[in-house]
Amino acid sequence: MNNKAESTPGIEEKISQKRRRLLKTAAATAPVIATLHSGAAFANASAYQCINDARTQPPSEETSSPDTWVRVEVKRYKFKHIDNGKKKKTNNWWYDVDGVMGSGCSRASPCSGTFYRIKNGVPKARYFDKIIKILSEETVWVVKYYQPDADNTSVTEVGPYPKFYELPPDFVEKTPINASCLASMTSNNP
Numbered sequence: 001m002n003n004k005a006e007s008t009p010g011i012e013e014k015i016s017q018k019r020r021r022l023l024k025t026a027a028a029t030a031p032v033i034a035t036l037h038s039g040a041a042f043a044n045a046s047a048y049q050c051i052n053d054a055r056t057q058p059p060s061e062e063t064s065s066p067d068t069w070v071r072v073e074v075k076r077y078k079f080k081h082i083d084n085g086k087k088k089k090t091n092n093w094w095y096d097v098d099g100v101m102g103s104g105c106s107r108a109s110p111c112s113g114t115f116y117r118i119k120n121g122v123p124k125a126r127y128f129d130k131i132i133k134i135l136s137e138e139t140v141w142v143v144k145y146y147q148p149d150a151d152n153t154s155v156t157e158v159g160p161y162p163k164f165y166e167l168p169p170d171f172v173e174k175t176p177i178n179a180s181c182l183a184s185m186t187s188n189n190p
Contacts (some may be wrong), residue, residue: 033038034087047152048151048152049180050177050178050181051148051152051155051175051177051181053154053178053181054175054176054177054178056179057144057174058175058176059176060143061098061118061142061143061161061162061165062140062141062142062143062161063140063141064140064141065141066141067141068132068178068179068180069143069176069177069178069179070135070143070144070146070176070177070178070179071141071142071143071144071160072141072142072144072160073139073140073141074095074096074097074099074139074140074142074160075095075096075135075137075138075139075140076093076094076095076096076106076138076140077090077093077094077096077101077115077134077135077136077137078090078091078092078093078094078133078134078135078136079094079105079128079131079132079133079134079135079136080131080132080133081110081128081129081130081131081132082110082129082130082132087132089135090135093117093138094115094116094118094126094128095116095117095140095142095161095162095163096113096115097113097115097116097142097162097163098113098114098158098163099159100112100113100114100115101113101131104131105133106132106133107132107133107136110129110130110131110132111128111131112126112127112128112130112131113127113128113131114126114128116163117162118161118162118165121165122165123162123163123164124162125163142160142161142162143160143161143176144157144158144159144160144161144176144177145157145158145159145160145161145164145165145166145174145175145176146158146174146175146176146177146180146182147173147174147175148175155175155177155182158173158174173186182183
């Protein structure tokens with residue numbers, strides 16, 4: 001028994017030292033753990049900031065090449081068409097957002113489809129029945145619009161300019177989104 005009594009103080013001291021080290025480690029790391037932000041809260045704040053930035057610093061509606069905004073490549077045209085039996089030509093660019101334009105429109109094989117443009121800040125759609133000649137054609141990158149949810153933490157795709165458009169700086173129902181922002185958001189698209 002004397003041997004056991006003599007060894008107990010040494011064991012108790014080792015346990016006590018381990019306990020002190022554990023408490024020191026816990027005390028040193030506790031403030032760090034307490035100040036970590038929740039991943040969901042950080043993501044929501046980031047999404048909200050992305051939508052706010054798009055509203056306060058909107059991109060141009062179209063560019064000649066892709067950039068940091070979510071865009072889609074479309075062709076725009078000026079062309080001759082038959083309207084009420086008369087040849088007419090368009091003076092404005094009409095955007096083939098839906099990809100309806102075939103190649104090689106002619107009088108013998110006219111193209112047809114709905115095209116879009118913005119007139120006085122409002123999207124305008126027009127169905128051209130008989131496009132007989134393409135006068136000019138350009139490829140452009142147009143911005144896509146998204147509908148933010150009520151708390152600005154997720155979005156639903158609306159569609160591309162000029163089929164859909166909201167005059168800046170309103171962006172109440174539709175807003176452009178930076179590509180890096182969209183990558184971190186929840187998309188409500190089916």
